[in-house]
Amino acid sequence: LGRLHLWSGLMQILTVSSWLFLLTRTYLAQIELVPSQTTVKACTSKEQIEHEVEITLVLKPGDALQVQMTCEVHRGYWSPVIQLVSITPRFELCVDHVNNPVTCFSRCAESPTCIHYNNIEDYVRIWKPLCEMESASTAIRDSDIIIIENLEVNFNRGNEDTLTGNFFLNSSWIEDWAIKCNLSKCLLCIRKPGVPLKKDLLKKYDLFDNTNPGDPVEFTWVAHGATTKFDVEKKPPSGNLVHFYVNHRPMEHIPDCIFQKGASFTVELIPKTRPDMHVVIRKSFPKKLPPLNRSQFEAVDKALNNTFTLIQGPPGTGKTVVGVYIVLCFVEMNKESPRKLNANSKDKDKKQVILYCGPSNKSVDVVAEYMLRFEDSLKALRVYGEQVEMLDYPFPECVLQFSSKTKAEAAKESLRNITLHHRIRQPTNPDSAEIKAFDQRIKEAIEAEQWIKAAVEAKKTLTAEEPTNPDSTKVTLFDQRIKAAIEARKTFTAEEVKQ
The missing domain is CATH 1.10.287 (Helix Hairpins)
Structure with missing residues (x-):
């Protein structure tokens, strides 16, 4: 019927030679023929247990994608922008929080930074909003998101229409879906598809008289927030009860179906990333450590004479060299004054060691390469994380995932002789044959x-x-x-x- 109606209108337009109206009429007819894509279908039992679900979309020139619009202030005026893009009937992309992570998950900092601060509280008040803005932007840019469909979410309404809530993740789901992130440090995009667009709501916003036959009759309610904590439930069914708060709602209206018991939602879980440090490494290292200047010498002296020392400085000021000096000094101190343990202690035969940790693999590799030049006086052992070890020696059923923006790099070849997961496979280890066989x-x-x-x-x-x-x-x-x-x-x- 739709095609017949289009053909009839085409013949009428050709009679009066109205080509502009022809183009407009054809475009509107194509939109009306596009089926609704806002209905989310339930996953099959097989898909529910899979780690990933494949989504396929085939497009050709002239195809139409269904979108949901919202508005934002642009140069002092409210402007329409795209909020959601429907890829398939069961999968939508939230464009809103990708374009505006600070608005959705944080708030803009109101106070500028200072050179001097009156107290700790003043420092936290100024820097915390800035850190939250950076954390939200980095998480959206670098994190691997996890989308869970048909998840039961409980909402609670507070004062001034503030929303909080919780949802339960079964232990088997966490294991099967490889949810390895800290559930108390995640951002959330919660969507309720298929909400009926009622007439009283259209009248409230003066939209009832502006509706057209091709307009959708339902919409997707969207809320953005962050998790605050999770409670471990040990009684069956075991799992984690995750608590959250809503930071941003693109639409003022809160449908009644949001508060219904057992209501299911699509929850997009966005883990916060670890500090992303970029270290510029020189290609060749000097044969000797560079001498310390006065401020570096004072930093080493304080580190050796205090139980805790914080050394700060901008990039390129020699913090890594200071760290190497501190390690070497601690090694010498351990040699001069070894610890004394009871003869019956189980640790009496263990040697004293220095543990050096860093925010990234590159930063620790720099220190390890410095240590190689002192192999006569100390024995270094480089210990990588599970992700790097998995690249060198993968194993089935591994659930570790890399960020889509992070380059996955194997252990550095120049450190192979002191790298733990390589050394245990060398002939000097009596268990190396069994490990290699495995x-x-x-x-x-x-x-x-x-x-x-x-x-x-x-x-x-x-x-x-x-x-x-x-x-x-x-x-x-x-x-x-x-x-x-x-x-x-x-x-x-x-x-x-x-x-």
Whole structure:
């Protein structure tokens, strides 16, 4: 009927030669024929247990995407902007918090920084909003978001329409969906799709007389906030009860369905990132440590004579060199005055060690390369995190994820001889043969897993090309090989690998 109506109108327009009206009428007709994409379908049971769900969108020139609009102040005037983009009937992108992370998850700082501060409270008052702004912007730019559909969320209304609430994450969900972030340090985009656009709401905002036949009859309610804490529930069903507050609501209206018991929402979980440090490393290191200037010498002296010392300075002032000097001095102090333990103590045979930690792998690698030049007087051991170790020695069922903006780098080759996960595989370790044998099993299992995926796809292609009369011999052969590969894949468990 829609196409017939369009054709009839086209013939009338051609009669009067109104080409401008033809273009307008055709464009409006195309919009009216676009099906509604605001209905969110429930995930199948298979998709619910998968770590990731594949979403496919095919576009061609002239296709229309359904969007939801909001408004923001631009140069002193309210201007319409896109809030949501519907990619599929069950997946929407929030453009609002991507473009305005500070507005959605924080607030603009009102006080400028100072050279001198009266007290700690004054320092916190000025710098905390700035840190929150930076944290929100960095999280949106660098974090790997987690979108959970059909999650039950409980809202509470406070004074002046402030909203707080909580939601429960089952322990099995946290494990299956690889939620490894700190749930008390996350940003939230909570969406309630399919909210009916009632007539009384349109009349309240003087919109009832401006509606057109192609306008949507429902909308998605959006709220942005942040988590505050989580309670660990040990009684069945075990999990985490996450508490949050709403910082920003693009729309003033709060639908009644938000407060219904058992109401389900789409929750976008945005973990806050760790400090992102960029360290400029010189290509060649001097043979000797550069001498300390007066301020650096005072910093080392304070560090050696106090239980806690904070050393500050802008980039390029030699903080790394100061750190190396402090480590070397502590090593010498341990040699001159070793600790005295009881003869029956279980730690009596352990050596004293210095633990050097840094905000990034690059910053610690710089210090480690300095330490290599003092291998005659000290023995250094470089310990990387699980993400770097996974790059060198991957294992099945690994749930560690890298940020989409962070370059995943393996352990530095120049530090290989002092890197822990490389040293344990060297012949000097009596257990190295067993570890290498286990590495080989893991490699074969990963290859088997990749072969299974390829074989399953090949079988699908075979049956698709010959749906009525597929080659039964080939299908049976595929089934036998897949079964054998699965059995080989089951020669060890993920728990065995982690242990």
